[in-house]
Amino acid sequence: MxxxxxxxxxxxxxxxxxxxxxxxxxxxxxxxxxxxxxxxxxxxxxxxxxxxxxxxxxxxxxxxxxxxxxxxxxxxxxxxxxxxxxxxxxxxxxxxxxxEPETAPDGRGVGCFFSGGVDSFYSTVKHLDEITHLIFIHGFDIALDNEDLAERSRRALREAARDLGRPLIEVRTNLRQVHARFGLDWEAHSHGSLLAHVSLLLAPHLRKVYLPSSFVAGELVPYATHPDLDPLWSSSRVDIVHDGLEAARAQKIAAFADNEAAMNNLRVCWYNKDNDYNCGRCEKCLRTMINIKIAGAAGKCRTLPAEVDLDLYDHTYMNSGGVESAKENLNVMKVMGYEDPELEAALRRAIDRPWLANELLHARKLASLAPEFVKFVWKQGRAQLGSGRG
Known part of the structure; x- marks a missing residue:
């Protein structure tokens, strides 16, 4: 076959x-x-x-x-x-x-993937003198049927791109859904090939594309975007570059803390309860607020609360990524010379939390999502009946 x-x-x-x-x-x-x-x-x-x-x-x-x-x-x-x-x-x-090798058109630029997150703002600001285009993909981390959140994100990123003086290339693809139906794991296998796909599609305009790193050097694990993998998807016309391994997230924020385009439009949320741009309460939002605090930029970000609710952090479910982020924040506090005994204690509690206590928090989170899941199943059932497949 x-x-x-x-x-x-x-x-x-x-x-x-x-x-x-x-x-x-x-x-x-x-x-x-x-x-x-x-x-x-x-x-x-x-x-x-x-x-x-x-x-x-x-x-x-x-x-x-x-x-x-x-x-x-x-x-x-x-x-x-x-x-x-x-x-x-x-x-x-x-x-x-x-x-046969093709003659690439002259005057092509340099792109950087631009979700509005910490990693993408860091790589953009770091290479702004070289970058000519920013790239946003609807279908990467925002579901294709969520046009409301996608449009709000596009507006914010258009504003950020305008303030940075770079055009925003807007892409839409259903590749993530197709890969899922073929059994590919998004984080482990799939999303790097989607970024490579888009990079090479933009060959008429770009000779190089930066892929912002999700990890810091020394903490790399097998992952769909990785410095050992991303450059291998390059072509004779487009170089794909994995970027940003040298800095932890708090260090990245410190590097763009004075950039208004970044601090006015930062987008990090995975939960998006009620379709919020950032909910300010999920683990990803809270870890980023901690990053901002360690970076000495508390209160500068307009899209997240200025203060971290450590009691809420104590009662937030920690997946493996959350635990690793707590470890990173604890380490970078030492590296950056940031002292906050209360925050340090909260990070240690998150790292040392007993498994059962963490799973109970997970169960509570799933229970809170149950009504939305019921609504989703109902909508799917109605759609199937309406199309004659039920």
């Missing part, structure tokens, strides 16, 4: 492209569009298609020709992914014709 990829160039709409990924009887279509014209070749589809093929241990066939540099890099990427996840990501054959 082979994963067959059919790319559909949009000759009448050069701002859109799509590909059908077919494996046996399952056939799903990925659609990606942007506010600028996109590369219509098969090359940008190599990384996302290869991930599906590796997950299902089948070869992959791509149409037409594919950039030779991208093919060579993808072979090395397979080695990395197979080493990290030997049971879930198998090395496979790629059936594609290497393309």
């Amino acid at each position: 082979s994963l067959e990829v059919t790319v559909t160039p949009h000759t009448r709409d050069e701002n859109s492209t799509s590909a059908q990924l077919s494996l046996g009887k399952k056939s799903l279509t990925v659609e990606t569009s942007a506010s600028v014209p996109l590369d219509q070749s098969a090359t940008p589809w190599l990384a996302p298609a290869l991930l599906v093929a590796m997950r299902h241990d089948v070869s992959v066939t791509l149409p037409g020709s594919v950039d030779a540099t991208a093919l060579e890099g993808a072979d090395q990427a397979q080695k990395v992914l197979n080493t990290w996840y030997p049971q879930r990501m198998r090395r496979v054959e790629v059936d594609a014709t290497p393309a």
Whole structure:
């Protein structure tokens, strides 16, 4: 069995492209569009298609020709992914014709992915003299059907981009949903290939794209974006660069604490209760508020509360990421010479919290989400009945 990829160039709409990924009887279509014209070749589809093929241990066939540099890099990427996840990501054959190197158009710029988070603002401000474009993807961390939050985020990021003096390229894709239906884990396997896909689609405009790092050097783990993996998705026309390993999150905030575009538009929330831009109460918001406090920037961020409620932090469920962030904040307090005995004690309590106590907090959080889950199931059932599938 082979994963067959059919790319559909949009000759009448050069701002859109799509590909059908077919494996046996399952056939799903990925659609990606942007506010600028996109590369219509098969090359940008190599990384996302290869991930599906590796997950299902089948070869992959791509149409037409594919950039030779991208093919060579993808072979090395397979080695990395197979080493990290030997049971879930198998090395496979790629059936594609290497393309002759193309002459890239002159005057192309440098992009940086721009979600509005700590990592992306840090890389943007750090390389602002070099960066010519910022890139926002709807479908990456905001669900495609959540147009309300997406539009509010676009408005804020347009404002930030305008204040930074750089145009915002706006992208929309359903690749995350398609990858999920093929069984790919978003954090471990998938999201890096989505960023690579978008980077190569923007080849007509960009010669280099920065991928802001989620980790600091010395604390790297296998992850879908990683300094050992991201550059391997590059092509002869676009260099993909993993950036920001040198700084912890509090140090990153300290680097842009005086930048009004960043402090007026910072977006970090995963929970988004009531579709808030930042809820100010979830673990991700609280950890960022702690980052801001350690960075000496308390009260500067307009999108988060100025004060950290440590009692609320004590009663917030800590997943593995939350515990690691508490450890990072405890360490960076020493590195940056920030003294706050009350905050230090709260971070130690989060790290040392007994498993059962933490799981009880998790159960309480899930119970609070139950009404929303019931509503979701009801809506899905009604939709199926309405479409005649129920």
